Amino acid sequence: MDTLEALLGRSSASRLSEPAPQGLVRERIFRSALRAPDHARLRPWRFLVVEGEGRDRLGDALARAMQRRDGAVDEPTLQKLRVNPLRAPLLLLPVADVREHPKVPLLEQQMSVACAAQCILLAAHAEGFGGIWRSGSIAYSAELHAELGLADSEQLLGFLYLGTPVAASARPVADPDPKQHFRPWPPLPLT
Numbered sequence: 239m240d241t242l243e244a245l246l247g248r249s250s251a252s253r254l255s256e257p258a259p260q261g262l263v264r265e266r267i268f269r270s271a272l273r274a275p276d277h278a279r280l281r282p283w284r285f286l287v288v289e290g291e292g293r294d295r296l297g298d299a300l301a302r303a304m305q306r307r308d309g310a311v312d313e314p315t316l317q318k319l320r321v322n323p324l325r326a327p328l329l330l331l332p333v334a335d336v337r338e339h340p341k342v343p344l345l346e347q348q349m350s351v352a353c354a355a356q357c358i359l360l361a362a363h364a365e366g367f368g369g370i371w372r373s374g375s376i377a378y379s380a381e382l383h384a385e386l387g388l389a390d391s392e393q394l395l396g397f398l399y400l401g402t403p404v405a406a407s408a409r410p411v412a413d414p415d416p417k418q419h420f421r422p423w424p425p426l427p428l429t
């Protein structure tokens with residue numbers, strides 16, 4: 239698949255099954271993230287790799303974090319959280335490790351990590367796999383950060399679910415009109 243084909247053809251897959259990318263393919267996907275634009279080469283990222291039974295542990299951590307944050311949470315809600323990570327064989331959790339820098343605002347560092355996450359989704363697609371970026375308010379909570387062992391300087395940017403798309407779940411790729419989103423500036427005078 240060439241680059242533009244991958245860029246224009248990627249869409250999120252909400253239902254993902256085995257297999258996940260493995261071996262050299264997985265390594266290429268990981269490497270693609272590390273080529274994201276990164277002001278001052280701060281490498282403001284790390285990625286937690288969760289698979290196998292680790293997904294159950296993550297589910298438990300999500301449920302504990304919600305209980306700690308919200309107090310009384312009904313059991314069906316907690317159970318849904320516990321099984322959420324089982325929706326794909328592989329999860330990558332992008333973590334932004336941001337720090338004060340004289341030239342690189344925190345927002346730029348977060349944007350670099352978001353670019354890295356998109357590189358992962360695109361590379362996975364180019365390699366014939368599928369993925370979806372998910373979040374939920376618990377992702378941004380101090381309670382989950384503690385469960386995951388994040389440092390004070392670190393922020394979780396969500397969950398990248400990766401695997402093999404289940405054909406029935408493939409969503410049609412929207413084809414928005416660039417003219418709706420790209421306009422000349424300064425605006426052209428009306429004639």
Ligand SMILES: Cc1cc2nc3c(=O)[nH]c(=O)nc-3n(C[C@H](O)[C@H](O)[C@H](O)COP(=O)(O)O)c2cc1C
Pocket residue numbers: 248249250251370371372373374395396409
């Ligand atoms: C930071 C971030 C968090 C997201 N969180 C969710 C989520 O929790 N649930 C969801 O269904 N989609 C979420 N999305 C959107 C999907 O990843 C996806 O982009 C969207 O469904 C549009 O599909 P497409 O990528 O095929 O255009 C999130 C996207 C981003 C960038």
